[in-house]
Amino acid sequence: QLQLVESGGGLVQPGGSLRLSCAASGFTLDYYAIGWFRQAPGKEREGVSCISTSGGSTNYADSVKGRFTISRDNAKNTVYLQMNSLKPEDTAVYYCAADSYCLANWGMGEGYDYWGQGTQVTVSS
Numbered sequence: 001q002l003q004l005v006e007s008g009g010g011l012v013q014p015g016g017s018l019r020l021s022c023a024a025s026g027f028t029l030d031y032y033a034i035g036w037f038r039q040a041p042g043k044e045r046e047g048v049s050c051i052s053t054s055g056g057s058t059n060y061a062d063s064v065k066g067r068f069t070i071s072r073d074n075a076k077n078t079v080y081l082q083m084n085s086l087k088p089e090d091t092a093v094y095y096c097a098a099d100s101y102c103l104a105n106w107g108m109g110e111g112y113d114y115w116g117q118g119t120q121v122t123v124s125s
Helices: none
Strands: 003-007 010-012 019-023 033-041 047-052 058-060 070-074 079-085 094-101 119-125
Touching: 019 033, 019 047, 019 094, 019 119, 033 058, 033 070, 033 079, 033 119, 047 070, 047 079
Parallel strands: 010 119
Antiparallel strands: 003 019, 019 079, 033 047, 033 094, 047 058, 070 079, 094 119
8 A cells, every 4th residue: 555654743832843754655755756734723735845856955835944854764765854943833734745746836735646644743832
């Protein structure tokens, strides 16, 4: 079965950090760009970050630039999202998704081949 599995979510205080992981099962991530998305209750899904197949190109939403870092370890078939200086407005379910490239409209979430089930991130004191 081909799937992506996110992990690493949880409850953290404002200013804290979390590292999310996106692991592939049943296929190799080497040939896929990976996007991270999030959706808060009552809000539309938002593109957070995208990383190319080699890791040489990354994209970030303005709301997370300077705080979040996307990376990948193809040997471990895993992509990471390091989240620092977390704010209450970062609270959401975070999803990863696989596509051939980080297209210009990567943040729209259209055309991705695989999606994970999501992991909850809650930033609260």
